[in-house]
Amino acid sequence: MYPTPPATASSSSVDGDILDDFAHHEDHPMIENDGKTPFPRISKPIEHIRDSYDCVVIGSGYGGSIAASRMARAGESVCLLERGEERWPGEYPTGTIDTMKQYRVTGDLIPSSLGGVGVNMGNPTGMFHLILGHDQNVIAGNGLGGGSLVNANVFLETEHDILKMRYWPPEIRDNPAGLGKCKQYWPLSQLSMEARLD
Incomplete structure (x- = not known):
């Protein structure tokens, strides 16, 4: 198992280099790994954030990562912020206890119409973020890749x-x-x- 980065927010600072390398997947096919060599980290610790960027993108899911990539390719300096960690194969939780350590729950445990009881508990940078809302709940992903970390690239047309x-x-x-x-x-x-x- 590769060492897991510290449980802090991560950022990817891009000046047309890091995200640009991953934006052209036809030029740079998926990295293959022998299972022994650590994957290269593309995120940087939050302490390395500069004072100024042309663009700041919050969230590295499907929308944020594409926006950051396109701005970087246009020559803008980009700071891509994400709550959570960067994970590569072999670093995802595999058991119930490991998974529970990656949960964060926020929102209204009891709806405000019934007196309301708010909740904010769990790992603040955990991979799974359960947001309890009025009439619906959401499971969001925290970590480099955002929601793509938890939705398994599900692609369903709404009935x-x-x-x-x-x-x-x-x-x-x-x-x-x-x-x-x-x-x-x-x-x-x-x-x-x-x-x-x-």
């Missing part, structure tokens, strides 16, 4: 029965088929995420 639920805005709920015009973008999304539908 119309789900879109008809009262939680959606009326524009969607009353006409879920109206989202059909967005279907033209599904193949592009599928290709860019290298998702498989089988």
Whole structure:
């Protein structure tokens, strides 16, 4: 097992070098590893943050990492901030106890309409962040890669029965088929995420 970095927030400081290397995956295929050699770290300790950047991106998930990469390729100096650690194969929790040590829970344990009891407990930089909300809960990912660390690159088209639920805005709920015009973008999304539908 490779040494795990300290449990602090990580940052990737980019001046068109680090993220640029990973942005062109056709030029730089996935790093292969023999299982003995540590993977190269791309994050830097938070103590290495400079005083000034052209751009600061908060969150290194699907949206933040793409935004940071594109700005870096455009020549901007970029600071990409993420709560949590950088993990490589062999560093993910594999058992129940290890996984529980990676949980953070925040939000309303009892909804405010019932008197409200807020909760903020667990590992503040843990990989799994359960956010308890009104009518829905979210599991977010903390660590370099954001939500991609915990959603296994799931790529599902939302069914119309789900879109008809009262939680959606009326524009969607009353006409879920109206989202059909967005279907033209599904193949592009599928290709860019290298998702498989089988």
